[in-house]
Amino acid sequence: MSPRIGVITFPGTLDDVDALRAVRYAEAEAVPLWHADADLRGVDAVVVPGGFSYGDYLRAGAIARFAPVMGEVVTAAAKGLPVLGICNGFQILCEAGLLPGALVRNAGLHFVCRDQWLRVENNTTAWTSRYEQGAEILVPLKSGEGRYVADKSTVDELEGEGRVVFRYVGGNPNGALDDIAGITSANGRIVGLMPHPEHAIEALTGPTDDGLGLFLSVLDSLVAA
């Protein structure tokens, strides 16, 4: 039986269809999860996709993190469930305290949609094992509040422990500290990133298929477990 990967939909989530498709392309079973149900339906991993949950009106991710399903995600993550937060999903994971720091308005003050080069800085997480350490991948970035910030000690800790997973290369699109595009939890099971690997799973609709590696990686980690 293929592993089951859940994708959460909040009101205002947009990239859930893309995340579900990416899971299918990786040949796992894609399981839709609903924000109002405190139920992960027995999935083996969870993707918190992009979008504008609750319009992102207060702060990106601020309202979504209180959803019933997030309580389950927090509990399961503590037991090692792999969780991937993409864009708004990354913001939600930070608001929920599953990842440190916060994402704030782009330094340029505009929404930015572009194809962005990233360097894979850590290929030992549950979501990046398929990449070579230091590999450069091209995936879409599209966000208005994508600038990663955290206090100095947090950043030092992240850097010291190798928990910066993705770094922007070829220009920092939003003013993120240390060019940070994505980070991971201490145990390497939770990863959050601003760019969109689920939009780079085939050359027809994305700039590359470089993003598929995240979804394939988590399958490896599930099979290995």
Next chain:
Amino acid sequence: MTTTEQQVDTVEHAAATPDLAQPYRELGLKDDEYTRIREILGRRPTDAELAMYSVMWSEHCSYKSSKVHLSYFGKTTTPEMKQHMLAGIGENAGVVDIGDGWAVTFKAESHNHPSYVEPYQGAATGVGGIVRDILAMGARPLAVMDPLRFGPADAPDTRRVLPGIVAGVGGYGNCLGLPNIGGEVVFDKTYAGNPLVNALCVGAMRVEDLHLAHASGTGNKIMLFGARTGLDGIGGVSVLASDSFSGDESGSGRKKLPSVQVGDPFTEKVLIECCLELFREGIVVGIQDLGGAGLSCATSELASAGDGGMHVNLETVPLRATGMSPAEILSSESQERMCAVVEPKDVEAFLRVCRKWDVIATEIGEVTEGDRLVITWNGQTVVDVPPRTVAHEGPVYQRPIQRPATQDALIADVPDSLPRPGSAEELRATLLKLIASPNLCSRKWVTEQYDRYVRGNTVLAQPADSGMIRIDEETGRGVAISTDCNGRYVQLDPYTGTQLALAEAYRNVAATGATPYAVTNCLNFGSPEDPGVMWQFSEAVRGLADGCKQLGIPVTGGNVSFYNQTGSVAILPTPVVGVLGVIDDVSRRTPTGLGAEDGETLLLLGE
């Protein structure tokens, strides 16, 4: 002070006070139009009726100046051209059968004036409005495009207007999760003080799911759902309160209300998912969006398209402001609202779906026997009209048409006298100047603010000749769309210029590998009361229709925006033409640009 019951202008009161002066001119009605309303009703209209007629008989809603010309589209469309057409002009949006069981609907609309007043919100609500049009057909909105026109790039007002409009288009579309797959940015001095914001949306549904909105079946319920109704965009109607009840402070105070609507894309996104679930579950007879004329439009159009009458209890409408009068509720342009017709047995299921999406839903009335639209307010009748006279039988004008006397001089002013580059150096300088000019330089500053990836079906977007999206993931079937218009060509020769716009959009679609299927338009012109503008308009319509006939594809819908002028100076005539094409497998598209592979050969086709 709130509107108390005895202040409300009822039908009874109107019949008893035939001589009461009414501010119809302030509401934009002409003397003879007001007289006709009195004839239709056999009495003076109530405040609420006057509000309804005035907004529905406005140029924007009634097409009173353009109707006689637009009928030419119908006359020139042959049965053969209609072979793929499932719905055409007259519906919320045109629908074509693209094969594999898919129906695609697309339409463009203008939001020019609101975008000048408040660029961000004007543009944002422009996107919101066209998306609801597509949704009302039963389709899932899939992508948007935004043909834009601005004054000179270095004009102070362009600096105010352009960033706001671009941020508004992006802010709303991005938050709705609709990829932006193309558009235009054109600068010309005639658009200073009158920018053009045209928004196009395309959506798809299974052929069998096409829903045309109408209120049929006596006893069926009218459900209002989405945002609450507030004082948005009520500017003109407030004169009713102040003029007829001069003691009413809230009335005169409201006169100053700006007619600005603020969009809430989050509510609209949820409304989209809610509507699609309602369609999927088969619990609606029809859905109508609330557009420019709010409930006036939705109720009269639904009733008019159905086979019975309709009764609406206005006091059940959920409000955002206190003390709103019936006329104000009917005229409110609050965004993100829809109206549905639901069989009584399905009302519970309807409310359940709305609750799931946290969408406010209220039963506001029902389909009745007979043929009247009756609206009551706390038990008193404030509207009792034949709905067709409001929605479909408005005034029709045959405006004077006159080719401008200046046209010959304009045409005679050929570029032969302009200096030409004489040396390689000068040629180089000219080329550099050209590609750096606002009308030719990169549009990246604009397009980078738009999400083109969301939903994962965007096959071509900026930079590309046309946008292309995949509709069917199994078969790879998809559609390509391009919008084009060069207003300077149209000004020189409106007939041929419009055909050039059509030809350009047609070529752009064909160049991607798609087969052109259908045409929509957004006709932006100056004042219809100017015979020269009317000449441009009539020529443009004729040109487009004749061109479509030659190409064998029908115009399935469109939009007319008049009164685009600053003072007495009209904009360049700007009939934006959108062409939709079908490609059976998007993986076989031809991308734009040279040099994708080494050794490509460059061929020039045509003369």
Next chain:
Amino acid sequence: MARVVVDVMPKQEILDPQGQAVANALPRLGFDGIASVRQGKHFELEVDDNVDDEALAKIAETFLANPVIEDWTVRRIES
């Protein structure tokens, strides 16, 4: 140097989707008794002593607020 605060709020009759989202979320988070929320912007300016009230009013009206849809207040803070 003086400190000046400018608060900019959506006009009463204008839709405030942000405030509404907050208001709707509060009961779900277990906070009851909040009848309404409106959300606006808060600016803190450090200004030279020679910047007078008129200049501040002008800055607020022409730049910090959008008078078409927003109201604003200007306050000097002693410090």
Next chain:
Amino acid sequence: MARVVVDVMPKQEILDPQGQAVANALPRLGFDGIASVRQGKHFELEVDDNVDDEALAKIAETFLANPVIEDWTVRRIES
């Protein structure tokens, strides 16, 4: 009913590009003497009389502000 104002500001050490953009634009618009601008959020709440200060503090800390990046103040307004 009581009126409560919550102001939320980016922490001093966090870059505030919005405030900076305002500060940079002012001289261009002919307004001089503004040394710095910071931009945050301003909330106006209508609350039932039985909502106490503790509840308000909790709403501000856990919801209206993100303590990782923002400071906040809560004020009751007499009205």
